[in-house]
Structure formats: C-alpha cells, structure tokens
Amino acid sequence: MEGFKLTKTQLLAQELFRNFAETEIKPIAKDMDEAEEYSAELLQKLQKCHMFGIPYSKEYGGAGADVLTYTLAMEECSKVDASTGITLSVHTSLCCPCINENGTEEQKQKFLRPLVSGEKIGCFGLTEANAGTDAAGVQTTADKDADGNYIINGQKMFTTNSGFADTFIVFALTDKSKGPKGMSAFIIDKDMPGVSVSPNIERMGIRAASNCAVTYENVVVSPDRLLGKEGGGYKIAMTALGGGRIGIGAQSVGIAQGAINETIKYVKERKQGGKPISKYQNTQFKIAEMQTKVDAARLMVWRAANAKDNHENYAPLAAMCKLFASEVANEVTRMCVQLMGGYGYCREYPVERAMRDAKITEIYEGTSEAMKMIISGSMKL
C-alpha cells in the first residue's frame, strides 16, 4: 500500500479476483449452498490461478504477493460466496503459516510447497467438542512409542476443509501434565491409517464449505512431522489464529459489500408509490450508513494486513478488524434483507444467503467476546 491507495500490482490482482469471482464463482454459489457441497472443479480453477498460495514466497512455490493482496482475494470471493472465502482462508492463513513460520527447511519443501503451489489443500485441527474458546482444554493425545513415533488419539470438531483436504495440522498433547504447554503441532496426511473424516456438519451458513469432525485413532506419526518443538503447539496455534483473523475481517467486508451491491441493484429497480425505492430518503440514508461502516471496516483490515506485511505487532489490529468487520457484516446483511423486504427473505436473492453466512464471522477463529479479551489484553488494563 502507498498511503490509503493500493499499488499497481495489488490493483491488477484485485481485477483478477473480481473477474474470477463474477465469472466462475457467482453463477454457481447458490447451487453450492443448496447442495451443501463445494465444487471440486472450482477448487482446481482457484488453484490454477495461484489463489491458494498468495502471500507465500516463490522460493517455496507461492505466488510471492503480500498479505494485503490476500485480503483482496478474500473480499472479492466473499462478495459473491463466503464459502469460497473460508475455504481459501483456512488453507492460506491457518494451515500454511504453521509450516511456513515453524517448519524446518525440509518440512517446507515437503509439505508447504505442494500447499502453496496449488497441488494440495490444507486444514487446521485445534477445536474439540470441549475445547473451543478455551483451546487450552484440548484432550487429543500424542504418546511416544518405543520407535520414537507419536501415536495420535482424539477427535477434532469443526475442521474446515477436512472433507477434501490433503494435509491436516493437528494439535495434540505430548505431555498431559503440562496443559497448554504440553501441546504440540503435527502434520498429518488424510490417507494415514486411523484418520477418518465424518460427514459434513449441517450448518446455518457457509453451507458450501466443508466442515466436519475428524477422528484420529492410533495414527502413527513420525518425528519429522512434528512442527517446532514438543510443547510449542499452543503458541503455534495462537499465532496462526492471530493472523487468520485478518482473513476473516476481509471475508466479513466482502459479505457486507456484496450484499450492499445486490441491494443497490434492487432498490433502483423496485418501484413503490410510483418511484424507485432508491429515491426515498430512508433507503438512501441506510445505504450511506452501511457503506460508511464497510469502508471503515475495510481500512481496519488493510491496516492489520499492512502491519503483518511490515512484520509489526499485528495481533491486536487483526482482532480489532475482525471484531468490527464481523459485526458490520451482520448489521449490513440484516439491513439489506430489510431494504429488499419479502424478496430479500427469498432464497432467490443472494442477500438471504449473505445474512446466514455473516453470522459465523462473529464466531469462528475467535468469537467477538474473545476478540475483546485480546484487544483489552493488549491495552494492559
């Protein structure tokens, strides 16, 4: 970024994302939502455009762009389909950073390269049935056997992308007595014996995304698949989530902007009382308020992305942008449905889907309440 303006590279990338989203994603987004299944063909098209490795070094097969460019992809895709947003996000800003920031050179070549070059899809398994916001409550275990291998046992909940992912980052206790300090991170392949992915969990929104429970039963993992050191897992997970929130902020901005764009089209056409409803001051003021909030949210997302690109302390900025943008997405989509009246409530129009999709942004990768804990914590109150 230069001041508040995007660079030429970022602008051209934004054009690619917008064009791709309009041409490839928008026409099938409703069908994917209804079918509760992500299109395998679309996944491949996204990979071909190098959209699964945007902020990663070319040295490892990434696109060599920055985090800000990645937020542009998140916004443009989420404008038409929030499920595409989360699919990109979990891979790019939860799974890959664990390896990129903690992996050895060998691990990066072996595991990161296929993920960021667009051959494989990744996911991130931290959450369990009894360990959500309190991630320190993870109960999955990794016991060492006589050969020095780790034996993983446990079940993870809500693992996004797990239905089609190849590479799983899994957090398990190597030392139960130490609590979170006994947690370690492992790289697991989907076809390892003992890994089983349950059917998709039925949800309110982002229904095209894959989100399942994953069971690990006596999965034998060699020590070269341990990320960082034993006991370093909790920190790895928290750092990844800290960055992931920038992506969720961008997804929220996209959901909101997409809903506003659809609503503007509608209010210009819909006539009541002899004139388009866009000519009524109530409509105009509501849209003005919504656009102002979305612009503010976008600037917060860009600020956090910029801080991450500049290796500054981005975690509180990421939490703020996610807290604000996710609330804006919910408020805006609800208002868009209201402005469109009965039609807004119909599944024929995309604002209905946007309103359902928006809710999760206040919950996953840290709830709004957790964001307030992080933000206030950074203020040393």
Next chain:
Amino acid sequence: MKIVVCIKQVPDTVEVKIDPKTGTLIRDGVPSIINPDDKTGIEAALELKERVGGTVTVISMGPPQADVALREALAMGCDEAYLVSAREFGGSDTYATSGILAAAIKTLGYDVIITGRQAIDGDTAQVGPQIGEKLAIPQVSYVEEIKEAAEDHLIVRRQFEDGYHIIKIKTPCLLTAIAELADARYMTVSGIVDAYEKEIKVIGFEELKDNLELDMIGLKGSPTNVYQSFTKEVKGTGTVLKDASADEAVAAIIAKLEEKHII
C-alpha cells in the same frame, strides 16, 4: 519459435454510454480492457508456445496508459512486452498504425505474428492484414483453429461465411484470431507479481524513424479521418406475432412482404 502478439487497449464497450447530445462515446470512468479478439490472440500464442516451444512477445501501440494492458498480458504468461508510443504516432488511422507496428515488429524479429481480428472500438479488422502486407509475409485472417504447428509451417482452419478453409502457411506469417480460436486463460497471482517486476520496453519515434515513411504516420499521414460518430436511429418498433402457428406465421410474413412490395 518467436511469436509476436499485437494487442490494443480499448474501452469496455459493455460499460460505454453515448452522449445523447454529441453522439460521441463517454469515455470518462469507463474501464479499459484488452480487446477481446486480441486476448484470444494472446491465448493462442501461449498455446502455440506450449506446443512448439519458443517465446511470446506482446506489443501494443498506444498512450502510456496502455502499460496496464501489457502487464495483464505478461501476467497471463507472455515473456516480454513492448509499448510503441510517441507523440508523432498520435492520431494514426489503421493504415498509419499498421505501418508503425510493422516497423516495430521488424526490429524485434518474428516467426509468427498473431493479431485479433478486429477491435471493439473501431471494428475495422484492417490493422492485422495491413501489418502482414507491409511486412510482405503470408497471412490468414479469421483463424478459428491451429491444427498443426511446426517451425517452418502451420496448418490452420479459417472461418468462412459458408464453411471453412484448411490452409497450410509457411512461416514467417501472420494470423488474425477470432473468438473460436481459444478461451483466454486468467492471469495468475504469481504472474501479476512477475509482471510488475519486468520492464516494459518503450519503442519511440527515434527508434523507428529510419524505417518509416514519415509522411505516412500520425494524423497527417492518415488517409481516413472520422467525420462524425452517431447512434443509429431506431426505425419503428416491429411487430411480434404471439402464439401463431407456423402456417399462420408464414401467411402473415408473406402478406407483409407483399404489402411492402418486396415480393
């Protein structure tokens, strides 16, 4: 094989509106795009390179703003890009433009030149064929398929009004591309990053002046001038025959044609 693709940056006509008073295009705020047939040409060139090896060079004549069109071509996978740009070239019609582009392409060297059939802002379909003539090389226009590609020749299929022609053509040669020839690929994110790390070389008046007939460039050297642009008047509204059977429809059309003394 050295493949050269000519592209033009044009206003996105889907977004263009016409000023009702002056009858001219309102270009303010209208996004610029690579002319669609030229984008097909880029794809055809990249596919040709993938088949026989070599390089793809993209070239455009236009103002400095055409830079972004060339960057997009690089981001799709072209190897190098040239912008032909000089004050002296401003106002050129298709004849002057093809002369300048031919001179520029001659300095670069080529085995195959691909241009789009025509640009959506002028619809002349003249620049491609004129470049071929000025370089005195064989050409095939309206190419819808490259069936065979070798270093010394191509076999292409040319669309024709009532059929098609299969033509074997020796290289060096020029082809003009139509939409059927290829589906343009998307840029890639890594391609975009690379595109802005590459240099776009500018070919100006100084570089070309010795190879140009100086009275044949720019506004003064252009035999055609646009006299007036206007929107066509809508003539009547026509009649729609609803729910007519085939026989009724035929009878109604014949009656109308007779009434108008056409038959």
